Amino acid sequence: MVRSLAQWTKTLSFPSRISPNKISRENVNTVNPTISSNSLYPSCLKHNNEISNIMSDSNILIKDVNQIYSDQDSEKSIMRSVVYCIHHKEGCKWSDELRKLKAHLNTCKHDTKPCSSNCGAQIPRVLMEDHLKYTCLHRRAKCEFCTKDFTGESLESHIGHCGYEPIYCENKCGLKIQRRVLSQHKSSDCFKRLVACRYCKKDFVADTMATHHVKCGRVPVVCPNRCEITDLIREDMELHLKDQCTISLLNCSFKEAGCRFKGPRYLMDKHLEENSSQHLSLVCTLVTKQQHQIASLKSALSHLSLNYSGTLIWKVGDFAAKMSEAKTKEGMELVSPPFYTSQYGYKLQASLFPNGNGAGENSHISIYIKILPGEYDALLRWPFAHSVSFTLFDQSTCPEKACNIMESFIPDPTWKNFQRPSIEPDSLGFGFPRFVSHEMMKKRNFIKDDTVFIRVRVDPSKIVAV
Structure with a gap:
């Protein structure tokens, strides 16, 4: 590259600062190079104001060389000055007389020159080889994927679009596929693509389709009994085996009654028709057996629900209706x-006459206790000797004021009603014909919500043990 003097003096760097008053032609050439402020004070400048017009704080910017060097001797003096290469900041170590700078720049590896391939770029000599090989727009290069020749400019456009470049599948299957066949891979080969089940029409990932088919309810299946029906699907199989398959083995519908026949469905109607009498007999036997079981269960339930505490809280509901009925029905x-006095004690029962009995008829409520035949009467002492109390509860909202x-x-041991009963007694038992008057029943809260509560208690201190 050929430069004029005005061009390369614009970026000159001098090794040291020279005083304008002491500079001489002799000592200009003997200045020791040191890296300090790069300034130039030519001896040809006579006035300080001329110096200030061309000097800067750290570097000299020379706009018109002919104005400064007014004679040839001054120019020669300057040209013998020792300077650095204009590319010393880029790493060039050259330093010599200014007149040799031009020749040095023609060989300096840091100096720029036009690209030899005429791409228009100015490239330092040291970078020219890499430029021609890697970055020059006019270089010739092959695509590493399709091996086609391209210029540098067209290769940059080609990269990222080459059909032979392997790229990762977008379905994240982990495979690298050439760009030109990627669409086909994603639509037909990728095992992470979405595929519709051909039976239920739902979408699944391709590599899970086999697992789905094992459970899919719409997959066609064969009846395990190999019957004549062929258009079965998995979700209908249970219903088919239960109600439709003619070869399924079934138990006779009278199995619970005792019939042991087991055969295919198509023979079941014939079996029922030919064995109707036998089935009827089995059903009758079963009914009889169940009746005994029901009676036994009722007895057990009744036994469990019995009161063995010796105290009965008797709730009499619909009292007004029962009182009205008692007044019309003698x-x-x-x-x-x-209830029982204990688990193995006497069996008792209370009776109530809403409209009274005997001396309390039509005016009082009468109440009695009677002894019933019990399961353990043979182990008990007779006559019955427990004291018995009857209590009509006042259902006041304030218990303290009730x-x-x-x-x-206390039972009279000589009275026959307290002897051991042999059968269900027909007598009234013992009690109070005039227990509570009808008038008294209205004065307090003995009747509340049309209900009366009566407690019958047997004194536990006089339970006679065997």
């Missing part, structure tokens, strides 16, 4: 659930 009696009515008695 001798109407209400009986309580039976006024209950209670009557009690």
Whole structure:
């Protein structure tokens, strides 16, 4: 590259600062190179104001060389000055007289020159080889994937679009596929592509389709009994075997009654028709057996529900209706659930006459206790000797103000009603014909929500043990 003097003096760097008053032609050539402020004070400048016009703080910017060097001697003096290469900041170590700089720049490896391939770029000599090989737009290069020849400019456009370049599948299957066949891979070969099940039409990842088919309810299956029906699907198989398959083995519908026949469905109607009498007999036997079981269960349930505490809380509901019925129906009696004095004690039952009995008829409520035949009477002491009390509860909202009515008695051992009963007694038992008057029943809260509560208690301190 050929430069004029005005061009390369614009970027000159001098090794040292020279005083304008002491500079001489002799000592210009003997200045020791040191890296300091790069300035030039030519001896040909006579006035300080001329120096200030051309000097800067650290570097000299020379705009017109002819204005500064007014004679040839001054120019020669300057040209013998020792300077650095204009590319010393890029790493060039050259330093010599200014007049040799031009020749040096023609060989300096850091100096730029036009690209030899005429791409228009100015490239340092040291980078020219790499430029021609890798970055020059006019270089010739082969695509590493398709091996076709391209210029540098067209190769840059080609990279990223080459059909032979392997790239990762977008379905994240982990495979690298050439760009030109990637679409076909994603649509037909990729095992991570979405595929619709041909039976249920739902989408699944391709590599899970085999697992889905094992469970898919719409997959065609064969009846395990190999019957004549062929258009079965998995979700209908259970219903088919239960209600439709003619070869399925079935138990006779009278199995619970005792029939042991087991055969295919198509023979079942014939079996039922030919064995109707036998089935009827089995059913009758089963019914009889179940009746005994029901009776036994009722007895067990009744036994479990019995009261063995010796105290009965008797709830009499719909009292107004029962009172009205008792007034129109002579001798109407209400009986309580039976209860026991203990688990193996006496069996008792209370009876109530809403409209009274005997001396309390039409004016009082009468109440009695009677002894019933029990399971353990043979182990008990007779006559019955427990004291018995009856209590009518006052259902006041304030328990402290409640006024209950209670009557009690001690059995007379000579009275036949307290002897061991042999059969269900027909007698009234023992009690109080005038327990509570009808007038008293209205004065307090003995009747509340049309309900009456009566407690019958047997004194546990007089339970006679065997």
